[in-house]
Amino acid sequence: MTPIQFAIIIGLASLLAWVPFALIGARARKAGPVSPNQLEVQPVSDVTDVGRRKFLLRGVGAASLAFLGQFALASIDFLYPRLREGFGSKITVGGADETRAELANREPKFIPDGRFYLTLYEGDPADAADIPAYKSANVDVSGFMALYRKCVHLGCSVPWCPPAKWFECPCHGSKYSINGEYRDGPAPRSLDQFRVEVVDGQIVVDTATIIAGAPRGTSTTQPQPEGAHCVTGAG
Numbered sequence: 001m002t003p004i005q006f007a008i009i010i011g012l013a014s015l016l017a018w019v020p021f022a023l024i025g026a027r028a029r030k031a032g033p034v035s036p037n038q039l040e041v042q043p044v045s046d047v048t049d050v051g052r053r054k055f056l057l058r059g060v061g062a063a064s065l066a067f068l069g070q071f072a073l074a075s076i077d078f079l080y081p082r083l084r085e086g087f088g089s090k091i092t093v094g095g096a097d098e099t100r101a102e103l104a105n106r107e108p109k110f111i112p113d114g115r116f117y118l119t120l121y122e123g124d125p126a127d128a129a130d131i132p133a134y135k136s137a138n139v140d141v142s143g144f145m146a147l148y149r150k151c152v153h154l155g156c157s158v159p160w161c162p163p164a165k166w167f168e169c170p171c172h173g174s175k176y177s178i179n180g181e182y183r184d185g186p187a188p189r190s191l192d193q194f195r196v197e198v199v200d201g202q203i204v205v206d207t208a209t210i211i212a213g214a215p216r217g218t219s220t221t222q223p224q225p226e227g228a229h230c231v232t233g234a235g
């Protein structure tokens with residue numbers, strides 16, 4: 001659910017909470033004012049009951065209003081940072097030159113706010129330009145890949161396996177290369193990606209749109225693991 005959808009649901013729920021009070025108020029207005037004669041013939045106990053009912057009704061209304069106000073403020077406080085930056089928005093990772101140097105040791109950088117791994121694209125940019133998923137993610141131009149950590153099989157978080165220098169899913173054994181290309185297991189495609197742009201020397205990753213990973217069989221980078229696997233077998 002996006003933050004906007006969440007805010008709409010909160011707004012509708014708040015409005016619905018006021019419906020019973022609006023109905024009671026409308027019925028009271030329709031009944032009109034009580035005449036002095038009516039008041040005179042009412043027994044004292046009835047008058048006391050009406051006063052108590054009004055008092056309770058107003059108390060409940062005030063308490064509901066206070067609750068809704070606090071809830072709305074808490075919701076805005078909860079949503080505001082996410083509307084500004086975080087998963088679902090554009091995330092500035094850092095300087096392109098420094099990050100390129102940092103990633104040269106072939107260890108992906110995990111960005112928790114964006115739930116993705118940043119890696120250097122190790123293939124030929126000309127190959128990347130011919131693959132629709134890579135083209136959408138701007139891989140051929142930026143030289144970076146932002147790989148969504150969610151496994152494309154059944155959604156487990158995929159950790160990095162340092163000895164093999166592959167991503168290996170512990171749930172059912174799917175394996176992906178350092179550039180997220182499918183290697184093994186039940187995953188139907190390569191890891192999904194986000195578009196990466198370098199703006200004024202800064203790496204900006206747009207996590208608002210998930211770009212479906214390249215199909216199985218895509219192999220533009222080193223196909224073999226460097227060492228032992230962290231996960232064996234494919235369930």
Ligand code: FES
Binds near residue numbers: 151154156170186187
């Ligand atoms: S969820 Fe990753 S292999 Fe099944």
